[in-house]
Amino acid sequence: MARRSDHTRAELEELILAEGHALMAQTGYARFSAREVAKRIGYSIGTIYNVFGSLDRLLMRVNSRTFTLWTDTMRERLDAGAPDRIRVLVEGYFGFATANPNLWMAIYDHRIAPGEALPERYQAQRAELIGIIEAEIRRTLPAAHADRATPLARSLVATVHGHCMFALTGTFALLGETDPQGAALARVRESLAAAGG
Amino acid sequence: MARRSDHTRAELEELILAEGHALMAQTGYARFSAREVAKRIGYSIGTIYNVFGSLDRLLMRVNSRTFTLWTDTMRERLDAGAPDRIRVLVEGYFGFATANPNLWMAIYDHRIAPGEALPERYQAQRAELIGIIEAEIRRTLPAAHADRATPLARSLVATVHGHCMFALTGTFALLGETDPQGAALARVRESLAAAGG
DNA sequence: GCGTATAATTACACATCGTTCAATAAAATA
């Protein structure tokens, strides 16, 4: 088995996380297992628990990594400089989810116990992605309606999210919808227009 | 243990289904277990498998029951005769999900293997709910845009679904949104207005 | 370099899960 000298604690943490992320991408939330991660990196199951404490916390970290990746992707796409930035946002949302269905779905498959709040760090991640979107939406609104940007951003993310979820789970295919992304973009445009954008 | 004379096959099936539905409502998808259902009705785990074949099929049936309940609720609300029928639809969607969070979420937590299609019977259920919504949307559109009703219905269901999901999973609470239902209704209204409704 | 204290790692145990299936009990039939 692996020796202490092989990795520092931080390196081991990163190793587990990277392999966990890969496993999640490959098998999805339902088939993810800490034991499988351990097997793949050549450590025993106990080590995973020594480093992460529980499956729950490992899942949080795996999903956190996905979220970072997602946010980075969104930023890169925006920075590419396409003129239609709203389209870039919607395509960024859909594009990441479609390219990484298991990773993206895992974010929403893993539920926190209703009582407890999401740890600060993860709340901040969520807020950051919303912040990027909100900034773009604010740009499209007239100054008189700037105060609408925050609630509208949340609501439009939910709109796109719903379309994205239906696309990935096959609900749209079942109903004969062939262009979920186009539908989402159309809805977003309509709401922005209604807000004076 | 229970004897054959206690129930006909159909009654036993109904007994399992009813108890399974109750368990799902109580504990949610993640904690649902066929063994627990067996324990609660006083049969052994083997009997569950004799009747339903697999956990997967039992889950389908439980979710199917939820879907029927949901559709009935929507129809009843519409039949109550409130003038603003679009509002009734959105409130029906939210109302059922909020009143039965575990049951409603289980519908979307239980995924079919990507290859296989949902059995005919369940496809029809889905189509029926969409049909009810589509009919109402068609009524709000001018005759010239009647052809938009079908894709618009699918898209607006996704819109409301996204808001509902964010509400139940706590995403909206995290972002400070206090009226997800109101936001969903506003988005629906904007899109209907854009279509000439 | 040796021995000890500290940290990392493992191996095992436990309870749970879905699933299968030979054995058993009950009912139906002849």
Place this chain on the structure above:
DNA sequence: TATTTTATTGAACGATGTGTAATTATACGC
């Protein structure tokens, strides 16, 4: 009543998350 058919059981299997005692490797003091 004897026999066949059907219903039901519960033990077995492999896998899961999760603790913890035991073991091993490293670090440190001398």
